[in-house]
Amino acid sequence: MTEPLPADVQREIARALGVVPVPDPAKEAERRVEFLVGQVRATGARSLVLGISGGVDSTTAGRLCQLAVERLRAEGHQVTFTAMRLPCGVQADEADAQLALGFIRADEVLTVDVKPATDGALAALKAAGLTYGDQGHEDFVGGNVKARQRMVVQYAAAGAKGGLVVGTDHAAEAAVGFFTKFGDGAADVMPLSGLTKRQVRAVAEALGAPAELVKKVPTADLEDLAPGRPDEDALGVSYDALDDFLEGMPVSEEVFRTVLGHYRRTEHKRNLPVVPPVV
Numbered sequence: 001m002t003e004p005l006p007a008d009v010q011r012e013i014a015r016a017l018g019v020v021p022v023p024d025p026a027k028e029a030e031r032r033v034e035f036l037v038g039q040v041r042a043t044g045a046r047s048l049v050l051g052i053s054g055g056v057d058s059t060t061a062g063r064l065c066q067l068a069v070e071r072l073r074a075e076g077h078q079v080t081f082t083a084m085r086l087p088c089g090v091q092a093d094e095a096d097a098q099l100a101l102g103f104i105r106a107d108e109v110l111t112v113d114v115k116p117a118t119d120g121a122l123a124a125l126k127a128a129g130l131t132y133g134d135q136g137h138e139d140f141v142g143g144n145v146k147a148r149q150r151m152v153v154q155y156a157a158a159g160a161k162g163g164l165v166v167g168t169d170h171a172a173e174a175a176v177g178f179f180t181k182f183g184d185g186a187a188d189v190m191p192l193s194g195l196t197k198r199q200v201r202a203v204a205e206a207l208g209a210p211a212e213l214v215k216k217v218p219t220a221d222l223e224d225l226a227p228g229r230p231d232e233d234a235l236g237v238s239y240d241a242l243d244d245f246l247e248g249m250p251v252s253e254e255v256f257r258t259v260l261g262h263y264r265r266t267e268h269k270r271n272l273p274v275v276p277p278v279v
């Protein structure tokens with residue numbers, strides 16, 4: 001069988017992830033505010049809950065949430081947006097998180113330090129006898145525990161408030177599975193879905209986000225041994241190249257292979273858990 005052409009593979013992946021051109025980022029922002037409004041109306045939710053890190057994704061999604069709840073309140077719905085600051089101890093780019101909060105102007109900000117819960121779980125696992133390959137491996141697994149502790153507290157807040165947890169996953173992260181399964185990958189609504197990273201930045205700019213945040217270098221910031229490590233460093237491909245891939249532009253063979261490799265390896269993260277076939 002002949003291999004499909006790279007352009008056809010790119011088109012198929014972009015289609016699966018819902019990537020479309022965004023000629024007018026302001027209209028796109030509006031469409032996504034309306035999506036959130038519709039989801040709140042349909043579910044009867046009384047709040048939206050989202051962690052604000054100081055990165056461009058949560059800055060953008062956070063502002064969309066606040067605009068959505070203000071629109072709903074104008075229609076008479078009792079609904080609020082809770083922005084959550086979820087540092088793990090002291091966050092190096094705390095100033096960016098504060099800048100994001102100043103822009104978003106959320107109804108409420110809840111701050112929870114996820115360090116005690118993260119350290120407690122890891123210490124208990126160690127006491128139970130769990131071991132890791134090496135220090136780097138331990139740090140990597142611990143990073144995912146941190147991301148899942150953020151999920152735990154966001155769902156606790158949503159449970160207390162009758163709310164929906166908002167996720168910030170978009171097409172560039174989804175394509176390479178660059179999120180923690182059931183950590184930041186766990187959410188009820190994902191208003192940035194289908195956007196490439198540059199489209200997220202364009203929507204952020206259209207919303208009036210501070211330029212420092214629009215242009216900020218993306219970081220998962222999960223590893224203690226490599227604080228603030230740029231995503232692009234971990235992924236081995238730049239977001240520009242990844243966006244080119246998703247937007248159907250020509251990419252180098254190396255980029256093509258890297259993205260396709262990540263896409264195939266992380267298929268399980270974009271699907272529900274695997275179950276036995278029905279007989």
Ligand SMILES: Nc1ncnc2c1ncn2[C@@H]1O[C@H](COP(=O)(O)OP(=O)(O)OC[C@H]2O[C@@H]([n+]3cccc(C(=O)O)c3)[C@H](O)[C@@H]2O)[C@@H](O)[C@H]1O
Nearest residue numbers: 144147177178179180181183184219220221222231234268
């Ligand atoms: N084939 C398969 N079918 C079904 N399930 C499979 C599987 N392979 C692994 N799994 C399961 O998945 C687990 C691995 O997935 P996971 O725990 O997510 O771990 P993993 O994908 O190894 O790591 C998460 C990556 O996402 C990055 N991240 C996380 C959070 C936020 C951001 C960000 O950009 O902000 C980035 C993080 O830096 C790291 O590189 C395995 O331990 C196993 O339980």
Ligand SMILES: Nc1ncnc2c1ncn2[C@@H]1O[C@H](COP(=O)(O)OP(=O)(O)OP(=O)(O)O)[C@@H](O)[C@H]1O
Nearest residue numbers: 051052053055056057058086087168184218219220
């Ligand atoms: N320190 C934090 N405080 C609150 N929420 C966080 C924190 N770190 C991560 N999150 C949540 O996890 C999500 C995933 O992180 P991710 O790094 O992909 O997004 P971001 O930081 O908003 O943008 P970028 O990818 O450009 O860094 C964030 O959007 C946010 O909702």
Ligand SMILES: [Mg+2]
Nearest residue numbers: 053055219220
């Ligand atoms: Mg980040």
